[in-house]
Amino acid sequence: MSKLKKDYINNQSVEFSIEVDLFAIARNKGPSRWILAHILHGSNKIYISIVFITTIIAAILSSSIMIVVGETINSFIMGNNESLIFYSIIILILGICTPLIRICNFMLREVLAQRIERDTRKEFYLNLLGKSQSFHDQQKIGDLMARTTNDVRMLNYLVSPALSLIIESFTSLIVPIIFIFAFYQTQLVLIPMFFIVSFLIALRDYTKKIGPATEKMRMSFGEMNIVLNESLSGIILIKSTVQEALEKHKYLSTIKKYRNAYIEQGRIQAKYIPILLLAIMNTLGLAHSIILFLQGNFNVGQIIGYLGLLSQFRFSTFISFFVFSIIKLAGVSAKRLLETMDKKTEIDENLEGITKDIIGNVRFENVTFNYPGYNNTILHNISFEIKSGQTLAIVGTTGSGKTTLTKLISRLYDVSDGKILIDNIDIRKYTLKSLRSQISHIEQDIFLFSNKIIDNISFGQASSLEDIINVAKFAQAHEFISSLAEGYQSEIGERGVQLSGGERQRIAIARAFLTNPRVLILDD
Template sequence: MLLKEFYKKEWWRYLLGILVLLVVDYIQVIIPQKIGQIFDILNTNSSMDYLKILISSILFLAFGLVLGRFLWRIFIFGSARLFQYKTIDKMFSRIITLDQNFFDKWRTGDLMTRFTSDTQMARRLTGNAVIMLVDTTFMTILTIYKMNQEVSWKLTLVSILPLPFIALVSLILGKLIHKKFIELQESTSDLSNITEESIAGMNVIKVFSNHKTIQKLFEKKAKRNYDAQISLIKVWGFMFPVIMFLGALATILVFRYGGEMVITKQITLGNFIATNQYVGMLVWPMMAFGWLVNIIQRGKTSVKRIEEVLEQKSSIEDPKYISKNFNGVIKIKNLTFKYPETERNVLKNISLDINSGEMVAFVGKIGSGKSTLSKLITKLYKVKNDSIFIDDVDINKLNSKFIRDNIAYVPQDTFLFSMPIKDNIMFSNTDSSKNYKKYTKIANVHEDINALDKGYDTQVGERGVSLSGGQRQRVTIARALAKDSKMIILDDCLSAVDTETEEKIIKNLREEIKNRTILVISHRLKAVKEADKIFVFEDGTIIEQGNHEELINLNGTYYSMYQKQLIEEKLKEE
């Protein structure tokens, strides 16, 4: 389907390229005939004027070859590059529309291989394969026809006898090459994945000083990739020497029988020279046939892998309905949720209300379901109907883009792009260029940025590695604030800053961000004690709710957690 759509749109490019290619092939077949005539003139001492004409015609034909080869490369190879560009763009456009479930299942290394190695092989299928298919077919037919017409049908028949065996060898080994290539692509995906994971987790590797384990794992993947490469090379290494041998055998037959025919005056010396060149020209199509089989086999595999990505669909239904207003009123009724393809319920019968303009906090132990609920509110995963409502509308009836345009979400895992700090902040809203410093002040990171050598123009490393953990978290909060959305979710994104800084940032949010709904997920109770509502999670359920004073008076789980944290703070001060 992918190839069919492309050929349907770009057929005229291929038509022009193929027409030029056919002209080039015809010129190639004419040149040996002209060279043969030159040898006959030299051998018979004929007119030098005719010799000059022949030489001039060869030069003219050679110029035609140069121009023609340039043009068909532009049309056909250019089309193949266009296919690769459009395919990459189409794949990326597809994956950014998919829900979180897709990224949970698909490995980064596997996706990268499909974007690089597979699109390159698909490009060769739409470029090299087209050229070889036309070239081998036309050149073979035209060359044999010319040999038969200009020389001798007997010599033609004898000289081409070994050539069909070249095609046979290619066909037999083509299937094996196809199998080996699939194994190679799979091993390349594994190697890409472990490489990406190792580099991303290098801090963990160094902190635990466990180089041997990761090295052993990497070597295992690299060895598998090496073995797959060698296995494929062995097949290639056997196939092409056999093809070269069969090609050389055809040349030997020309010398054996063609030489005898020259001596017995059945053909001229020029005919013999032309035949030898024709045989050399036939070896290439037969060799190209082997390449063609390989490229088609590998290309088909790569196109299939690409189509697997393009065929992925979001598990979340995304209706076109967009509400006129977003007030940030959240209602959750009897919500039970488990992640796709898992059995354990992460959330169990959750019910709560969040009113517009309120500051609400989710607290509880790690793994109690707090972050999962925040992800569901932003529609990252599919939920049952009539379980989550935004402004009294079922979340399944709202467009995902509408929801995310109005909710600024700061996840636990902070991520910054490899660009200046200013550009990272304005990523969520390019119209905020005049006010971005306002948001960094609210996030309590303005002074830290000014202290850097280049200030807001400081280029951060991959994932913001050149900044400290606390700085990264605060920059991501500034980025979320710059979005100027009606609701802000802070998902335990201040874990790398001290309690006082976290309290200050949340206080700034209450004072500076008016009429916005704020949802804070934190394990530090002191930082959220000013929240209008606090929901205490435990094992996927809400066990307590109320404001700080009400929860303290309950003398339950919240009270115990709060007292424990106060004691820990006092011990640290001592």
């Protein structure tokens, strides 16, 4: 077994691995290392390298234009037509090359962003599929949906535009300083250097303040989705009990919390000091260059070029609060995604376990069970045996643990004490895939996918139409399916809402029969 595979198994954040998790190790090192692992994964390194290089080149060309514009003005004032034509051609070339490079940069960063979003979405989805039943019992679907959609999307925005813009932002601070050193008097660098130091201090203070506000906003968004999801899922109950007004109040309450969190973030952004610092720098820079001009140490073209270089700081100043807001949002989103993915599972899929076909002899030996995280015992010291081919009916009052008992057989939960054996082998010694693929479970609350009848019956087992019709007949579903306009190709709506309860149950039974299970569990 490969080291990567072993690391994935030892991580124990999932009970069932569909494929090797390439980012399991990075997740353990925190959000920043995890994001970096995605950015540098595979050929992404090539994309980010080109984005980095083209961003720097674009910043250099933009600053170069300012120098050339200054020289062009000097040539115009002095009436030097040859130099004027030469510098005009240079400006034209730079003016064409700069946007072309930016277009290339934009295209590559978008490709990189989409690749990272795709990989992150896949990683999160596979992680959710692999989580244990006890994990899903404790989750709120609305919050999971918010994480799956919006939080993953924020990692896209982190790369495009945030990552590219932050590279360009800092390049736009450094390159003009270098150009001022290279082409103008050294003293002219003092004012922009003071601005950069003040800018970085203010930016650090801004990021500290914006972080908590951003996290609060993301949490409020998750709460809003939870209420929305529960309202839509329970719409029948809401209407039958005339509770629309109550649900409206609950949803409006979460909307207000989200609005207030957004306003709080806006207040912090409104107090962004570097914009004021930029105005002060430009004013002082103009005054300084005019003084040098009056002293005869500076010409008009140099003033224009110098002020043009100072104008390059404008991009960094105005874009930084937007970019760092995205970075904080992405950081919070990454933290929320890792918070979900890194939750440990109590069930081990036992990849090196037994994979043989089972006969179907089931035995409970002194089984005791309580749900993970809860102390109250649901099942206590249960023992019985069912031979292959036998049928056993388990009866009891509501809440006595009948459904829980059936879920223990396929290891949706693990026993707290005692053991369950199939064919005299502890079920924990089988691989999860081998065990569950040979057990069919028809639950009280039948779940059907928003798909065609034929796809619902064949779910989990690729089969011919003839086999599907045979099991449908055996489950007494063929007659009503045939009466539908499109027969087995009929769409049944979300969760099978277009079918009656009995029809949904018969389709579920047909689906169970198609897998030819060694153990069939009917929970009614």
